[in-house]
Amino acid sequence: MYLLGYDNNNHHKILSFSIVDSNIKDIEVYCFSSDTWRVLDVGPMYCNLYSKIFVSLKGNTYFCSPDHASEEKNGLFCFDFTTERFGPLLPLPPPFHSGYYKVTDIISSNEKLVLLHNAYVCEKVEIWITTKIEPNLVLWNKFWTLDWYFIKGLFPDDYWLYFDCRSWFIDEEKKVVVFFDITPKTCFFQMAYIIGEDGYFRSVNLGAAPYPEWVYHNIEYYIYVPSLVQVQV
Template structure:
């Protein structure tokens, strides 16, 4: 009698190419051969080719997978959108009661920060491997982190602490140890720590310079200028690079909101909207991105007030905390929350450069503070990197 283990290798590999990331546990438990194969090659490549975007999001202190299929939007006589599928991903060897406050991504790895600041948990979701990293000294609630690698593909962790602006801590995977590095960044106090994302091994943060002057004849201080920048932490040199320009010009010295994301694996995307023109959203993508240089091109600019059915109240409150883009479909998926009298919902808003708009209710936010979800990684690509425990 023929069994699963007797299937030809070519057929098994074709089956593997269609397996979604969230079904790995079931496949690995099928037989020892399949378990071994799954740890030597990447599943799901054909799902990626179909543009079924696999996003990772932290919601209600848990890491979730969120799959979007945008192929049917704008197609007549077709259902406009395949509803997104969200699933919580169980972390191996971790108590389900452990709450995660933030997650950082690089190269298929996730760095999870527990709310109790007990340590850092490194996780390869594809291989199902975890590793706890203990602090050199006590972690603080306001610490920020980034995950990256140097030119030799040696992975590292950056730790920034607002209480110590003259030094940074770097954890080196190869030596399994922390070291403190002198930070000569003259603008360290102006970094927006929580904005960081990793791209091509380096970490990028927003940086803001605010100019303040005293109002004549009073003791009041006035904001006379705001300039936003991008800063790169280079994991090879273990130094911050120069301030890099952002592509938009502020219409007045008033604050705006920004969000940083990815365009596949080799570009950054930045979302911008100014409080004076809150109904207009701009998204730009990098055409060149290096630690000391960047150039930009417009992805789209949308006036949300022209979209039918959107109220002024919605536009005033709309501040997407994270997003991803589909360059082929020319749409962005923006994540925000929707509040009713009884609960708060996690929402995804699909916006096109031609005025296309669709809202998708992902689910109820159940945490006591009604904190919305945050995108951890867009278009997640698994990794075969082994964690040395």
């Protein structure tokens, strides 16, 4: 895998590594300024392949993974492109169901990390936002809670059974969440669902999926904000 970041001097770098037996190994870094690859003397890092969560924020890369010592303890790791080292295991928000913290997703928004905790066990969705985020420190604040019974009342037929919020973003000012998915109906429509406070709900049909087999895949939505940092090559 390859991840792009930059250090405190705005020098862009590429982190290269392989994942073998759920461990990050063969770690190298490429520096644009010197046009060189270097092998990093960094020990293997445990990484849960099923999470597939790698988020870039303020030049660094964060990823969610269980603690190597205890897979029941999930946390957040950071690769600091300035020190070229992995930081300590950072805490995630407390799970709202004892012993269950398996379905999570993390995105970046306005220089913050936003975490979605989705547990079918107790039929609830929570969204948390960082109030402070550094390679060695993270503080969380709850942004939003959604009860699955509310979702059941919004979506037609049995669609809520298939609802899988893996592509989404938030509007922190308007306090709404936008989810993207494909309906498992005959036409396989690509949909955007806007959910807010006080029961606000709106669905937007983005058109039929070009291929029926797309229903088995998630819509991938990305927010691109032009960076003020210019890459020197």
